Amino acid sequence: MLPEAVAIVMAPTDKTRSCGIFRLSDPGGMNILKECRETGYHPHREPGDGSPIYEHCSNVYINPNLRLEICDLR
Template sequence: MKQEKGTFYVTTLIIPKQESTSNSVSTHPSQSCFMSSIDLHTQYSYQVMVPEAFAIVVAPTDNSRGYGIFRVSEPNGMSLLKECQEKGSQFHSHEETVDGGPIYERCTHVYKNSNLRFEIFDLR
């Protein structure tokens, strides 16, 4: 990521490691576009290091939207995930945030520009 004149440009896409077979994957490709508990914990770890980080969730069978751009809400979602004892290795539910707000939010300030170059690190 780089910043130029107050705008951040994404320069790297990281595809996290995941377990899969020829017709399944350990996340949720056959469901709607949302952040699972595993997605939330993965994003939390990136956001702790780089607060501007956001997640791109792909849901190929979601006809309403094939992908979403999200981030863990601050401060409540970040605080809740910091205290979570389950961590990110298994699917699990989370308590509500202190103010009852969402754990994560859609990034309405992120725009796609296909003219920009970036690196892809595929850890699968």
């Protein structure tokens, strides 16, 4: 996991929000995911320090006029 890594994650079961931009909290969320050995979709425990696993990225600006195309290269 690199600081510059980007992932697009969709959670259609979360009815509390339509979309958002988040990052793993550091060190809390980063450590939880580094230690995880499970596969497939599953919940994670909260970090021991009480911090959230994910943080809202308030420093990201979304420009609705930009064109975005996502290609799945699997």
